[in-house]
Amino acid sequence: MRLLAISMLCAAAACLADDTFTVTRDAAENLVTFTSDAPLEEIVGKTNAVTGYVTLSSGGGSGEIHVDLASLDTGMSLRNKHMRDNHLETERFPEAVFSLSSLSLPTGTLQPGTRTQVTVTGMLALHGVTKSISPTTYFTPSASGDELTIEAEFSVLLQDSSITRPEFLIMKVAEDQRISVKLVAHRVK
Numbered sequence: 160m161r162l163l164a165i166s167m168l169c170a171a172a173a174c175l176a177d178d179t180f181t182v183t184r185d186a187a188e189n190l191v192t193f194t195s196d197a198p199l200e201e202i203v204g205k206t207n208a209v210t211g212y213v214t215l216s217s218g219g220g221s222g223e224i225h226v227d228l229a230s231l232d233t234g235m236s237l238r239n240k241h242m243r244d245n246h247l248e249t250e251r252f253p254e255a256v257f258s259l260s261s262l263s264l265p266t267g268t269l270q271p272g273t274r275t276q277v278t279v280t281g282m283l284a285l286h287g288v289t290k291s292i293s294p295t296t297y298f299t300p301s302a303s304g305d306e307l308t309i310e311a312e313f314s315v316l317l318q319d320s321s322i323t324r325p326e327f328l329i330m331k332v333a334e335d336q337r338i339s340v341k342l343v344a345h346r347v348k
Contacts, residue, residue, distance in 0.1 A: 177215070179347045180215070180306075182343075186343065187207065188343040189209050189342045191207070192338070192340075195332045195333045195336050202332060203234070205231065206230040208226070211223050211344075215307075226256075227253065228254055229243055255284065261279070261280045264277055269298055269300045272300070272302050275299070276297050278296075279296040281293075288321055293313075294312060294340075295312045305345060310341050313338050316336075317332075
């Protein structure tokens with residue numbers, strides 16, 4: 160039992176020893192979702208075309224996450240094309256990028272298998288506009304310390320990123336887009 164406790168403490172400490180975790184594109188466990196309310200339906204777009212990294216250290220951390228916007232899928236090919244061509248303009252702005260500016264752990268450490276809310280601030284580059292955001296973020300290291308689950312939620316106002324609000328006859332998409340992120344990053348060995 161004592162050996163198990165010591166190994167768990169070592170795994171928790173290892174999560175702060177300048178460990179880098181990478182996010183692999185198209186991995187099934189990764190999912191970025193946007194949700195938009197419209198008068199007749201809720202529109203949801205999803206992608207797992209995400210890459211990036213997070214480095215944890217005793218002083219905080221660094222990282223960058225890239226989302227391929229042309230891969231967002233709303234479940235309707237015509238709507239996808241319209242969204243990519245007329246609103247996100249993915250030929251000019253192919254991805255959204257979150258660059259981590261600051262990270263603090265409330266207890267100074269992460270416990271294996273425990274979901275912990277962390278304080279994160281960073282710059283979100285979307286549609287040619289870069290803006291500071293502080294998403295609600297949780298980190299969960301695996302028991303082995305080889306994986307880090309990252310969950311985040313935040314909202315984006317279309318007008319803040321100079322994105323034209325989609326309107327189709329009587330249907331107007333909401334100005335406020337809810338973003339949900341769940342990524343499983345793997346420790347670089």
